[in-house]
Amino acid sequence: MRSNPERRTALVDAAIEVLASDGARGLTFRSVDQAAGVPAGTASNYFTNRDALLLQAGLRIHDRLGPDPTDLDQPPSAEFLTDLLRLLRQRLTEDRTGYLALLELRLEATRRPELQEALTTRVRANLDENVQLHRDHGLPGDPLLLYLAMGGLMLESLTLPGVLPDNALEQLVGHLIRAGRPTP
Incomplete structure (x- = not known):
């Protein structure tokens, strides 16, 4: 090789x-x-x-879509959380190809156990890191609910543009911050 x-x-x-x-x-x-x-x-x-x-x-x-560490240097607040999620949306939108390829790989992983294991390990590590970051920064809302909701929002936005209203992210974050309680 x-x-x-x-x-x-x-x-x-x-x-x-x-x-x-x-x-x-x-x-x-x-x-x-x-x-x-x-x-x-x-x-x-x-x-x-x-x-x-x-x-x-x-x-x-996952390397391509990951955050810039300098984006994490803000005091904890609902605005900081909204900014982080906007940056996530921006990264995924700018690298739409990467996100669509990830969706293809997730589907392919249902047929390939080694790929499924590797992606599960990587995605689980990313989720654990995000939950820890959420807690370390004292951010509002439930990090798991935010993770799941952002996944759905990005799926809709990048595969069927125009389905969601332009302010869907802000609406979503507002509802989840008000309704969410951090999971133990």
């Missing part, structure tokens, strides 16, 4: 593009090579098989 980290990352990013545009069934070494603009056979030099490529794409998406 080749070990050029920049080339490997470019191939994984190309795989994410293919997943978003063509779905998991369209992801082949050939399609990744074409999307990355590299010679045929390059992806197969970096990944032992398609499963390895899917796994790396799943891990990379």
Whole structure:
């Protein structure tokens, strides 16, 4: 296997593009090579098989969609929480391809136990980190409810634009802050 980290990352990013545009069934070494603009056979030099490529794409998406640590430097408040969720929406909207590829990977994980295990581990770690951040910052509302609600909001916004009103995020956060009690 080749070990050029920049080339490997470019191939994984190309795989994410293919997943978003063509779905998991369209992801082949050939399609990744074409999307990355590299010679045929390059992806197969970096990944032992398609499963390895899917796994790396799943891990990379979370890196691409993760927050900037400087966004977390504010005093706790409902406004800070709303700002964090707006930044999340902005990141997911700006990297719509990454989010759509993640949805494809989640569906594919229902058929591939290793991928499911890896994504479950990564998503669970992200959720635990978000809940801890929520508690450490003394933010209002229930972090699990916010997580689930934001997932639904982003699914609607990025797959069926125009279904939700423009102020859906603010409405959602307001309701959840007023109604939510932190889970133990």
